[in-house]
Amino acid sequence: MTTVIDGKAVAADLREKVAQAVAKIKEEHNVQPALAVVLVGEDPASQVYVRNKHTATEKSGMRSIEHKLPETTREEDVVALVRNLNEDPEVDGILVQLPLPKHISSDRVLNEIHPDKDVDGLTEVNAGRLMLGKDGLVPCTPQGSVILAKTVKENLSGLKAVVVGRSILVGKPLAMLLLAENCTVTMAHSRTKDLAAVCREADILCAAVGIPRLIKGDWVKKGAIVIDVGINRIEEDGKKRLVGDVDYGAAKDAAAAITPxxxxxxxxxxxxxxxxxVLAAARRRGLGAVEV
Ligand code: NAD
Structure with missing residues (x-):
């Protein structure tokens, strides 16, 4: 029987643990951790993401601070806002919603975020810490992917992991995290030769590509753990649907466990x-270790 990994349930469990850690910090230190989110422009998808983050932050007991700036905002003004948030002792996490309007360099803005408040883990300092195996803030989607894989098998040591996709946001940090779990990691990408054969080697197969159902059922080794990061909007039989980068129906038969x-x-x-x-708040404010 294939295990369908229930990301909703695992996420709900993690959010509950965060809420408990926040409550403990409030009780013991009279501190309410705060997340500041910066949104520039009116991109509809970004507005939905920011609203969801706001609601989830407040539900966890943390303070959510939103900065919504018009599309025409100058790069210098976004940088100035980030610098203010860096200096603000009440702010523990800073997130700049991507994509930024075209006239603003996201590379410059992201790297202005203080690494200890960089809760998206996208600054060069945090990428470097991850590479060096030092404590830092790790990008959220790859972190979530590894947590899900570990719900199937607590110890991933020695397993062969294949990560398809080498983006800064997902593929590269995911490969580093799997390496930190002592997996033998292969990174595959658009220039990989015979992707099917590479995927068939994987005990843990992770797809972060952005191509609907690229990974076919017969690319999945029997008994593999399949982590599908892809979110693709397609139209099929006249209906709009969300599908992953893995051909779920076919892959499910071969996999031991798979994310829908x-x-x-x-x-x-x-x-x-x-x-x-909450980790950033505890570290930055010197509140000791928190269990989440
Ligand atoms: P990206 O476009 O930045 O990177 C895609 C990667 O796929 C590239 O490294 C490229 O080399 C590789 N690639 C492209 N074509 C390929 C091919 N034919 N064969 C093998 N590799 C190929 O995308 P991303 O930001 O890493 O996102 C990937 C997917 O994950 C998207 O569907 C995105 O929507 C989804 N995503 C989901 C979440 C989430 O679950 N919250 C977060 C981020 C991204």
Missing amino acids: VPGGVGPMTIACLLRNT
Whole structure:
């Protein structure tokens, strides 16, 4: 029997643990951790993401501070806002919603975020810490992917992991996290030769590509753990649907465990953002270790 990994349930559990850690911090230190989110422009999808983050942050007992700036905002003004948030002692986490309007360099803005408040884990300092195996803030989606894999098998040591996709946001940090779990990691991408054969080697097969059902059922080794990060909107039989990068119906037969889309990796991202925020608050304010 294939295990369908219930990302919604695992995420709900993680959010509950975060809420408990927040309550403990409030009780013991009279501190309410705060997340500041910066949204520039009116991109409809970004507005939905920011609203969801706001609701989840407040539900966890943390303070959510929103900064909504018009599309025409100058890069210098976004940088100035980030610098103010860096200096603000009440702010524990800073998230700049991507994509930024085209006239603003997201690279510059992201790297202005203080690394200890960088709850998206996207600054060069946090990427470097991850590479070096040092404590830092780890990007949310790859972090959630590893948590889900570990619900199937607590110890991933020695397993062969294949990560398809090498983006800064998902593929690369996911490969680093799996390496930190002592997996033998292969990174595959758009130039990989015979992707099917590479995937068939995987005990843990992770797909973060953005191509609907790229990974076919017969690319999945019998008994593999399949983590599908892809979220693709398609139209099929006249209906709009969300599908992953894995051909779920076919892959499910071979896999020992698989994440569905939706309801797999997706819900983990916000849960891990909340986790990062409470961890950042505890570290920055010197409140000691928190269990989340
Ligand atoms: P990206 O476009 O930045 O990167 C895609 C990667 O896939 C690239 O590294 C590229 O080399 C690789 N690729 C492209 N075509 C390929 C091919 N034919 N064969 C093998 N590799 C190929 O995308 P991303 O930001 O990493 O996102 C990937 C997917 O994950 C998207 O569907 C996105 O919507 C989804 N995503 C989900 C979450 C979430 O669950 N919360 C978060 C981020 C991204």
